[in-house]
Amino acid sequence: MTAGRIRFWAQPVAVLLIVGGVLAWVFGGELTATEKSTLNATSLLTALRDHLAMTVVVTAIVVVVAVPAGIVATRPWARFLAPVFLAVANVGQAAPALGVLVLWFLITGASGGLWVAALPLAFYSLLPVLRNTIVGIQQVDPSLVDAGRGIGMSASGVLWRVEFPLATPLILAGLRTSLVLAVGTATFGLFVNAGGFGLLIDTGYKLSLTKVLVTGSALAAGLALLVDWAGAVIEQRFGPKGVV
Amino acid sequence: MAEKGIEIRLDHVTKRYAGQKAAAVDDFSMVVPAGEIVVFVGPSGCGKTTTMRMINRLIEPTSGTITIGGEDALRIDPDDLRRRVGYAIQQAGLFPHFTVAQNIGIVPGLLGWAKKKTSDRVDEMMDLVGLDPGEFAGRFPRQLSGGQQQRVGVARALAADPPVLLMDEPFGAVDPITRGHLQDELLRLQNELHKTIVFVTHDFDEAVKLGDRIAVLGDRSTILQYDTPDAILANPADDTVAGFVGAGASLKALTLMRVRDVELGQAVTARSDAAPSTVDLGDEKWLLVLDQRDRPSRWVQLNELRRVTSLAGAGRPVQDSVTLQSTLRDALEAIVNEGGRAVVTGGRGEYVGTVDLATVTDVVQQRRANS
Numbered sequence A: 001m002t003a004g005r006i007r008f009w010a011q012p013v014a015v016l017l018i019v020g021g022v023l024a025w026v027f028g029g030e031l032t033a034t035e036k037s038t039l040n041a042t043s044l045l046t047a048l049r050d051h052l053a054m055t056v057v058v059t060a061i062v063v064v065v066a067v068p069a070g071i072v073a074t075r076p077w078a079r080f081l082a083p084v085f086l087a088v089a090n091v092g093q094a095a096p097a098l099g100v101l102v103l104w105f106l107i108t109g110a111s112g113g114l115w116v117a118a119l120p121l122a123f124y125s126l127l128p129v130l131r132n133t134i135v136g137i138q139q140v141d142p143s144l145v146d147a148g149r150g151i152g153m154s155a156s157g158v159l160w161r162v163e164f165p166l167a168t169p170l171i172l173a174g175l176r177t178s179l180v181l182a183v184g185t186a187t188f189g190l191f192v193n194a195g196g197f198g199l200l201i202d203t204g205y206k207l208s209l210t211k212v213l214v215t216g217s218a219l220a221a222g223l224a225l226l227v228d229w230a231g232a233v234i235e236q237r238f239g240p241k242g243v244v
Numbered sequence B: 001m002a003e004k005g006i007e008i009r010l011d012h013v014t015k016r017y018a019g020q021k022a023a024a025v026d027d028f029s030m031v032v033p034a035g036e037i038v039v040f041v042g043p044s045g046c047g048k049t050t051t052m053r054m055i056n057r058l059i060e061p062t063s064g065t066i067t068i069g070g071e072d073a074l075r076i077d078p079d080d081l082r083r084r085v086g087y088a089i090q091q092a093g094l095f096p097h098f099t100v101a102q103n104i105g106i107v108p109g110l111l112g113w114a115k116k117k118t119s120d121r122v123d124e125m126m127d128l129v130g131l132d133p134g135e136f137a138g139r140f141p142r143q144l145s146g147g148q149q150q151r152v153g154v155a156r157a158l159a160a161d162p163p164v165l166l167m168d169e170p171f172g173a174v175d176p177i178t179r180g181h182l183q184d185e186l187l188r189l190q191n192e193l194h195k196t197i198v199f200v201t202h203d204f205d206e207a208v209k210l211g212d213r214i215a216v217l218g219d220r221s222t223i224l225q226y227d228t229p230d231a232i233l234a235n236p237a238d239d240t241v242a243g244f245v246g247a248g249a250s251l252k253a254l255t256l257m258r259v260r261d262v263e264l265g266q267a268v269t270a271r272s273d274a275a276p277s278t279v280d281l282g283d284e285k286w287l288l289v290l291d292q293r294d295r296p297s298r299w300v301q302l303n304e305l306r307r308v309t310s311l312a313g314a315g316r317p318v319q320d321s322v323t324l325q326s327t328l329r330d331a332l333e334a335i336v337n338e339g340g341r342a343v344v345t346g347g348r349g350e351y352v353g354t355v356d357l358a359t360v361t362d363v364v365q366q367r368r369a370n371s
């Protein structure tokens, strides 16, 4: 195994060890009846499912919104949009995630759930992907675009075969950051009835159940690290060949 | 097989960039003859690139007409037009995430060629520019030297066999020795292909070496002189052109002439197995010894010839020689190295004659007298 591969696998292995250790400690000892009502396989899996659902939906919204917006903002005919888009995304990130979430909840007047949580959290996680898409395309050597047009590729041909592939390393790096933001902020999902590990943390804190609090925190942190690692895998797998 | 060049005609072409008072190209008219290399040469910023890029409509002319092979370029869809006009630029502009083969195969792909035809063509192009397909086809541009990248750039420009080739300072970013080789190769290719080539450079020596005709451009792409390199060197149209031609015009003219164009002298020769006593030098002071296949090997001086018993190993070796295809400039170099006279060889390396300093100076003087 090379040093690179050891480093590559170190992160998921460490996560599994820590989470495994915490779970062993929690389930190794006696649990009170109140603890048992939260710390059981069904409720943990439900929390995991809700948390992942929020992360996936948030990330999907981010990709679907931020990548096309970033691409449009780099087209010669729409360059003026870049600062506008970035300003909006900046507001999203600068505003407190919890505030935006609750505000949105109140505005929609809905009863909560996955979709009410996903939109504001996506707004919050938008900036890294948007900014990196714009910067990633802008930093493509203009002489490559010129060469592409010069040998007869259409504008969209150059975009999809040259500009976009060469921007993917930065876009994927942004996506990785957005993913981690999404996992982290998904702990707020409980405030809009969307569940997630935040539920455990909240319960543990309010009822002074240390084991519940620790389990919720460890699982949330472990998931964030795993998702970050998954992001790294995606970066390696889908980056363009031949560049560095 | 290869499609020959077609004529390009620019008529009163003007380009005014938005927000600029002065035109970048002002009323430019020129005929680029089919199958010739025309070099645009001029100081940086004079409008060479702008003029060239209007031919494939990377830049749209503000006014004027451009015809390619009799067809109005402004009526052809720009993407279609560009697939029919080869385009090579400085630093090659290769896509870093495409392999060499993928880069070369782009235009055939755009034209909808079948996979097999494209890959055959890619191999053919790589052979043409001197890159072994087996070794280089799968490499990425990063894994090539600057000179190899430029070769791939030229191969990509030629892949779809366009009749016209536009080259914007394609060899500007490589070291002088590699540049010399690339220029030689371009001339060799052109000998086979007879494309119409518009070549942009700011290096007058490059223009002299490559151009069938040179257009010396001034501000706003005004044509200061448009003629053969010979004529421009001999008769610069005005002081600006003369300044651009620079010092040493006579020496530059020597790159235009080949050894085969001048009258060769003859040395006294003998095979290395001949007996020294049988050699009659006459008035000459040196004997040129040839090997068994008539290739020049050594110079033996009169005094030494009288002393030695065998010609093999006598005298000093011939160090520098030129061929009939060499330029007179190369010949001059060899003459200086050899101390007054250089040996000329034919296709198989066999001795055909000599060229000396007097011959070269005569040629220079004759050119002066003619102009």
Ligand SMILES: Nc1ncnc2c1ncn2[C@@H]1O[C@H](COP(=O)(O)OP(=O)(O)O)[C@@H](O)[C@H]1O
Pocket (backbone or CB within 6 Å): B017, B018, B020, B024, B042, B043, B044, B045, B046, B047, B048, B049, B050, B051
């Ligand atoms: N895209 C452009 N927009 C505005 N001005 C330009 C543009 N391209 C070139 N120019 C101007 O046009 C003139 C000619 O430029 P160019 O054709 O690139 O010259 P050259 O190739 O001879 O160095 C220069 O003054 C340059 O600043």
Ligand SMILES: [Mg+2]
Pocket (backbone or CB within 6 Å): B048, B049, B050
């Ligand atoms: Mg230029």
